[in-house]
Amino acid sequence: MQPAIIGDLRAAFDATTVLTGVDIDARYHTDMAGIAVAPPIAVVRPRSTDEVSRFLRICHQARVAVTTQGGMTGLVRATMPMPGEIVLSTERMNAIEEVDTGGGVVITQTGVPLQRLQERVGEVGFMFPLDLGARGSCTIGGNISTNAGGNRVIRYGMTRDLVLGLEAVLADGTILKGVRKYIKNNTGIDLKQLFVGTEGTLGVVTRAALRIFPAPAEQQVALCALPSFDKVRALLDLSRKRLGGDLTAFEAMWNSYYRLTTELVKGVAAPLPTNHPFYVLMESSGSDGERTRADLEKLLEEALGEEIILDATIASSGAAAAAIWRIRDSSVELSRAIAPSAGFDISLAIDRMEAFADAIEMGVKTIDKDAFAIVFGHAGDGNLHVNAKYSPLADKQEEMTKLVYGITGDFGGSISAEHGIGILKRPYLGLSRTAEEIETMRTLKRALDPHHILNPGRIFEI
């Protein structure tokens, strides 16, 4: 029997907007963490903020829960429908409305894939600096609701830092028209912060004003090999000193990541031998091509002279730079190639990273003697990704999770740097937030979504 709300939705929207039964494609209940136990009771695909508002008002009155979906590239099961939920797909809210180069702002609907926005802005000589491996499928709405980080945080910050204004719909259908272009706007409580990184639990973001920057004339990418993590830190310090604001990425890879990715992932080559303990991908961006390259060359020469690095290569073309980036961007493909493994995304102080990684490596072997850790990440932002590879004979996810988060806690880290909490990490939220903080999150949830219809049970239990 169909739930009563389906009739209300069919009456309120045209047939292409409301999908049910066999019309619901599996992609609405499949994400990068797997497939849902049941399909949603309906998929609603609004085209506008007003349609989202009308839809939520119906759900609010009927007390039916909604999960909002972007590109389904999340890793924590935040947008996988739970039984009885309706999916709100943003896929038809995909208009880039305005690119304002004078003001340095793009205004877009939130169903737009990140890469399409990057390309559109690139056409007029600008850049939207947010960038991550899932760029082709993840959406701006997903980026905002997870406060996505990615490859250029070291220079441009997280998604939160790029958001100037948002239009969002509250659980009861109230529209907050906050698409404004100002960098500075201290007029009361900054409501848009409620919708950044809150995983769709406090509202649905429909439109955004985002910062864009003149595209640097030149980007230079280098790959370095290093003998120890101390040297990784020394290279970061030296790069900051020599390149200043031109340093736009600093990605560290432990040997296991670099070696296995270049060995196992199709189409990924190794520009440097695979026997070095550590690798760093550096990107430098500047307005003067020759100087940017000369500065990077000089920096690498100095680092070689001081024995900070053992070897290095600077990409000689755009294609070569893309090939180096492909190593770092293939983490999902690597985790598929080595399955089963348990993946983690943690923050901790850079001076604890080496000891942390060593403790993880020792720890995983106590659970499974064939297990090993693959460590890589945004070292310059205090953010590491860890893949704990174990043998396929038994499911070790939970044991690995407890181990890794236990060690993360011991080292004073956070259990989620950029991936979020969703359902998967919910049991562990208390490791990174106090009881009072979680209770205050619940207070906000109750105030803004009293019937708990927006992504209920994600982040914390209600």
Add this chain to the structure above:
Amino acid sequence: MQPAIIGDLRAAFDATTVLTGVDIDARYHTDMAGIAVAPPIAVVRPRSTDEVSRFLRICHQARVAVTTQGGMTGLVRATMPMPGEIVLSTERMNAIEEVDTGGGVVITQTGVPLQRLQERVGEVGFMFPLDLGARGSCTIGGNISTNAGGNRVIRYGMTRDLVLGLEAVLADGTILKGVRKYIKNNTGIDLKQLFVGTEGTLGVVTRAALRIFPAPAEQQVALCALPSFDKVRALLDLSRKRLGGDLTAFEAMWNSYYRLTTELVKGVAAPLPTNHPFYVLMESSGSDGERTRADLEKLLEEALGEEIILDATIASSGAAAAAIWRIRDSSVELSRAIAPSAGFDISLAIDRMEAFADAIEMGVKTIDKDAFAIVFGHAGDGNLHVNAKYSPLADKQEEMTKLVYGITGDFGGSISAEHGIGILKRPYLGLSRTAEEIETMRTLKRALDPHHILNPGRIFEI
């Protein structure tokens, strides 16, 4: 007769913590906007987060309102006590607890004056980039609760962008222990955002983890004279292109500001003649002193050659740089020198600024034929300050306010870029926020401070 709560406070704290009657100095009811109609019923001066918590619990139970004070340099009457309120002074929470250069973080209590934090961080070769004219007296807590902007937003963002973690106390005394050092920490709702820029209405911030950066080896300051605002924009575009991330300040001054400040404010000299239509103060920061200066010289030569600027001087010493900065930093002194005037702080698109300023200049003369406008500000951030000077025969504050905000609205601007709303701008909040937004602010206030004891009536009426 003393209110009953005074006895409870005296019982809970030592005598130096609770001041009443003649022990209350006038500075607790005087700010830059004037003096309160009545002194507070008490001044409480806690030393720690725990003391703030105990204090607020007493006030919450007694339903007595509290206004939290930092350096009293605000311009919107947010911390001036209203009749019957208690002042929470942060003046004894003044410890800088840790300067972590490895992690790029300083941990501090919030009663610390900005300049003291800048100096402490400077001792170890680092910088806390927030900077504004009131640096000597404004406090970190005030900077956070107003989301202060200032002179280096163009490179380092607003205070919000510099906050890594906060410890805050809710109205009922609940302590949120959120002092964490991570740049990335996507673990649920980012509660610290509730306390940034909310003018003490949602909680009291007691400790903060703030980002610090290696101090640039070299800062170069130039002052330029320009023939038109179009050229100011052209200089900004050229500076961004040539200096990139090294451009750390870009401050525009209309003729009236530059001329009157250098003529009327004691100790402020004019390094360039006072007859040019526009002036720009630029600051460039880099790791290589010679190159930073050479780059700036080259930029100014190019700008002279292209007739973007008419004249320029680069400070030849730290003292000369400070003298140029003093022109821009003397806005409060100027407004005192020309009193009476009405001051405003607005955001708008840079391509509307010239027409906006012209409309203001015409408008003020329709109110008072002797009136004129003084315009200056952080042009690179889309932020202007306006002083409408009028003749002392009649109070024109309200008329000027309506005029300036009306024109701001016509030009699509925001009525507060960095100063906040407080009591003074509350009647005009609806010009920059929708009814639904203001109602959502009230929802948050009710949820977190159900008895409305924290700075009640600031930002919006309860």
